[in-house]
Amino acid sequence: MKRDARRAVILFLLPACGLYAVLFLYPVISSLALSLYDWDGFTHKRQYVGLDNFTRLLTNDPMFWTALKHNLFLLTVPTVIILVVALFFAAALSSGVRGARLFRITYFFPNVISMVAITLLWFFIYNPTFGLLNGLLRPVTGGKVTIVWLDPNHIMGSLVAPIVWCSLGFYLVLFLAGMENIPHTYYDAAKVDGANAWQQFRSITMPLLWDVITIGVVFLIIGGLRIFDLIYVMALGYPNEQSQVIATYLYEQAFNNAHMGYGIAIAVVLFVLVFAATAIAMRVMRREQLEY
């Protein structure tokens, strides 16, 4: 009977394992293999180059480091803003502000719009001649100031606003759900002890929300390293050295320049970076588990 049960388990697991092997393991392993070749992606003519793609990337490709620098910027600046603002709004909404439900839906709304649509919307907001931002700036400055938001000097900073705008709602809802799980009795006890709102937030909300914040940080790190669509559309399909990130550089090398092997090597490095950054973040943010 025990043997039959084991067989049944194996039988039921087999389709899922098969699909996982075909759709995930095989592409990952073949990608690792292809990253060792010089290949144009169109012909079967491939030349084995060993680790040369990785050596070039890490030692002789300034654009990779520029792209990584941009990723790190988009990983840190929006992450800090999103965490602070989302926590603030979540705390405000959980304290029973009137119309909290409406705010929650409104803030979450950008999450249901595709990133391409969001980017196009911001693209028009940033337009130097008829854009909303410069339209607001002109009357304030007497028409003297026109900022070219998407020029090489401003594009990185200009990317922060759409990232924050479209991500904020998700993290707000995430933190709000976490806060609503914290028993009210803790806050009641703290109030009796004379703790003010900030002390309650620091001593009750933050420690009990820490696991949720850790998940949020991991998501933001993964998002910051893998970002592609926003940059690609905002840069009109041609990110330059002021806007290039690793994923767009990967695309450029693999698909525009027909360096498929090199592009796959960038993808492998990106995978390692995401994995390492996630592991480090989880390690750094590890705290003693609190049960309540």
Added chain:
Amino acid sequence: MRPLFAIAAVALLLAGLAGCARKERSERAAGKEIEVSVFLGGYGLDFFQDVARRYERTHPGVKVNLWGDPRNIEKLRPRFLSGDPPDAFWAVLPIWRLADGGALHALDKELDTKAYGQDMTWRSSFLPSALATALVGGKTYFVPTDLSVHLMWYNVGMFRRHGWKAPRTWPEFTALCERIKAAGIAPIAFQGRYPDYALPILLNLFQRQAGERPLFAAINIERGAWVHPDMIKSARMLREMMVKGYFEPGCMGMTHTEAQMEFVNGRAAMVPCGTWLKAEMKNTTPKDFEMSCFNYPAAPGGKGDPSVAGISLGYWCVPAQAANIAGGADFLKWLTSLDNANQFCREKDTLFAVKGADRYVAKELAPAVEAMRRAKYTWAAMMSNWYPELALRIDDGLASLMTGNITPEEFCRRIEDMCERIRRDPRTPKYRFEPPAQAVAQGRDPIPTPEGAPR
């Protein structure tokens, strides 16, 4: 029972589709069908469909299966990898790399056959310097079709009202920009989100000052060519145009259409662009707007011939693994016949890389035709086609130069360093371009005549 039925239905469908694909390939292999893939861009599909229908009428028993897609590159990649590419295609692809990888059919044998409708070989029907750009290792792997001359466009009505004239020398040009500025108008609109629109300005300035050899050395990424003193001087002149306010404020954040809208709406007097400008802005140009163009002005004391013009081209190819190579090549010969070239120019308001294809050229393009006729030779920024990574770094450099983030010296050094990386890279195939001796010797590319009947 139901799942079994569904699986059987899907299997039948897949078998049916595979059967259709096999049948289509065998039809193509038998020469009864030609499959053509078209990049669906600004030129649309209608002209190519017309050409295909006429081909079918003159070649009874042959069907042309022509399809277009703005991203046909994504459909072509798996077709190439599966060994069943279409018989002819036009796509935004690094075709030089494909030619090197053996994925394209060399068309030299077909080019030496008689052209459609003309008493000459197919090869002789092309503008020599345009066809010369399609050489890879001495073989011709693609044929040029649409041709654009890079010029400075100006608002005719505005120039007339203010008594301004198209400049002939660089000092005249800068003086003109000052006069336009003084009139409260932006002298030049610029497509700053695509900084490569500044490359023809830079290379024309360089050619006018340094002459033919240094220009081709830069195109062929020869050692030191990009740090030539005249290249640095040209980069400085380009930067000065920005500093002196000749380019419209905010232009570095404008797309090509936004900048060109500034031009056709009279907010800027000039715009640098290829001869596709009229067609591209057709739907947004005010009815009473009149545009014309001039070639980049001469540099006083410069070594370069001021008649020389910069061009860019579209290319069509036949894959080496196509089922119907002969059909694909023959369709390209038909597509580039003089009649079709003339029709293309008439319908699409552009030029074509075939001799004499100026019969219906729009009056706005007449100065471009004249510039081509007068040009001692033409050049194309081939290094951008050969080495896409260099093209992107040139774009980056131009954007940084124009916004003042780097100096002209740094710009030239950066490009030279990138060229050095390419020169040293054993994995990157190297290419060279020289204008055909015949074109240079004749003093002009024997192409469009100005006597062509403008509409």
